[in-house]
Amino acid sequence: MEFAEKIKHFLDWLLGPVTFFLFSVIGFGAMIAFRGWWTRTPVALSLFGLSVVVFLLSMTDAQFRVIIEKPDNIPIVIMLCSIGFLLWLAFRKMAINDGLIEQGLPTIEARESKKRVMCWPDLIYSEFLIAILVTIALLWWAIEIKAPLEEPANPAVTPNPSKAPWYFLGLQEMLVYYDPWLAGVVFPTLIIGGLQAIPYIDMNTKGNGYFTFKERPFAITVYLFGFIVLWVLLIMLGTFLRGPNWSFFGFFEYWDIHKLTSLNNVNLSEYFWNTWLGMPLPENIFLRELPGFAVVIFYFAALPPILANTVFKRFFIECGFIRYNVMANLFLFMAALPIKMALRWLFNLKYIVGIPEWFFNI
Amino acid sequence: MALFKNLTETQIWKSIFRHKYPDNTRDQALAVLSNVFLHLHPIKVRKSGVRMSFTWCMGGVTFFLFLVETITGILLMFYFRPVVEYAFNDMKDLREVTPMGIMRELHRWGAHLMVITVWLHMLRVFLTGSYKPPREFNWNVGVILLVLTLLLSFTGYLLPWDQLAIWAVTVGTNMARATPLLGHEGPGAALLTLGDIPIITAGSDVRFGLLGGTVVGPATLMRFYVLHCVFIPMIAGVLMAVHFWRVRKDGGISGPL
Amino acid sequence: MASTTPPTRTANAQLTRRSFLESVSTGWFIFTAACIAGLSATARFFFPNDLFEPPTRFKIGLPENYAPNSVDENWKAKYRIWVVRDGEKIVILNATCTHLGCTPNWLLTEGKFKCPCHGSGFYRDGINFEGPAPRPLERFKLSLAADGQIEVDKSRKYQKELGQWNDPDSFLKIS
Ligand code: HEM
């Protein structure tokens, strides 16, 4: 027991918000890089077994169990399991198909795509079967677990912590780093608009209708990074690791309302004028925020052409001017989230441009 | 067996089913063609496209869950009154007093599951590159369906009128205050004035239009109820029809060319 | 026969190419304008004229009831305000976080307001010092009514970042 406690403490200490995110990114890179290895059945089975063991051991911890067993958190567990399984399936097929393509052989899908089968029974039977299975699962779930109902609504008392529905917790986590007009309005709009733009900016004609990684590595990496790391893992972080006062807690740490965290954040303007130039903040708002504006303008106006001449050279030539710029800007907006997270953790940076007078904070 | 044979020989049976038992190609085709629900499907499909390991059947499960939500939702409407004084107690009664007290659970867990399956459906469409020409438009219809699914879940979250509900919605809708130009705490809103009078205030911005008040109150409950039960499902239903239609018109489930 | 040009319908009806285009574009213009007007009218439908929200003007008792250097939470449930007295000065703080509008809690031992939603912290005077809140808590107008009670008017608010906290209506001096 002693030993178990020590491990839990170690894990709590190990998994701060920073390290959680860092490990997520490293794990994501490893998933992409070693896809040929971990999708092999024995490895995948061992990984699966390992996670089951870790999960079961964790369930012996009271704190962990309290959070996992909240009725509204059960879907998250279901989601994580299904994503894990389906990613395995997809990556396995990718690895196999990539091998086949390399040898000049038709992919798994191509072997069967010329052949047509009757809808009845081939498709309709499986649809019927799945509908029954889903119904049974849903009935069982509904009988086992009651839908939550808390105290009646009371505008004067905010529950602590107060969380959005789980599927929006990624957005709520963004709110810690960006102001509502960005995290709550501009970014969601760009996520939707960006998703809609995908078919029109992806000029790669390969990989249409079959699983492959090698033929479209950039598209798949970026999409999975957005979905897995910036969406699903942030949901996990928001659900399991954010406690009272939105403080960060380890998986096994007791949710103490009085946990002290220092959250004194500093604006870029203060760094620039006070710390580096050793002078007071200028009165004029524009002058005060000049360094911030310079950074933002550089990021969105100067980086795309620079990238077009360096790492994105091939895209620029393939896509043309308009497509390339849409793509580059969407990409930069997506990168803006992890960048600001890192700046917050490393330098306690609050705002790059901070003009609360006009509600204009970046 | 003889009984079955007799049954299928009756005029009533024949008036409903215009084909024989589908154990041959002709009747299998007719079974799909002559049924208004099944003719959503083509007669023949790519072998690779019916593989569960290819489609994960996630689009189909999402649609099935949408049907489950529609049915259980309509049943809940028989008891639930979207008025502040009643809403919470009606929810409690649905659990404690109403017969078959799992209707709310079916509806809630089904909704959560639908959010998950939409995401997974989208993941598989992306990973198989199925958004590429000629399916660009259908991917776009899909993105709108994704947004509508999330909005359905979000508007439904307010209806129990408990602490969980109003605070999630308060925090969620407060972001609308910060909409550039159109929210009273958004950048640029202060620029919109008539002389000295600001146009965008807490009583006139987008959030006010959404909530029907300056705080999440009785008007909001009514609004979200109508959005949740009528408005969004209707639009989603129409778009699903377009979505399925386009799956077929764009050449069926995608596969290597 | 061949030399006489048959009278064209255009000439007869005085319908030139130009006037035809003009009437068509006028028609479309009116149609578009009518659609926009109809949609805006429908949008206006969603902004009610009459609200069923609590009154914005109310009395909260005598100034002496509030101890010096204290934060009074008695009106929080009813009106969503704190009454903060700092020596001789009383201000009314809006108990709504300036981040996304949760209701913060007063932590007596730590001497700060702390928001449960995303962790913003405010000093007793309402100034933000930690977490994502972009600006200090708002203050409401207060005055002494004829019967000696404090009267709060929530329809007038004062924001520090706009320099409004010096407004004499935003605080009450007790002599
Ligand atoms: C309410 C939500 C949705 C429902 C009910 C739905 C349903 C379906 C169904 C039944 C199919 C047939 C193939 C399959 O099952 O995989 C399909 C295909 C498709 N869906 Fe959806 N879908 C929804 C949302 C989405 C979303 C969010 C996207 C992407 C952003 C999307 C994009 C597509 C595309 C591109 C296809 C064609 C794929 C192919 O031909 O392989 N759909 N959808």
Ligand code: FES
């Ligand atoms: S609402 Fe108070 S910190 Fe976000």
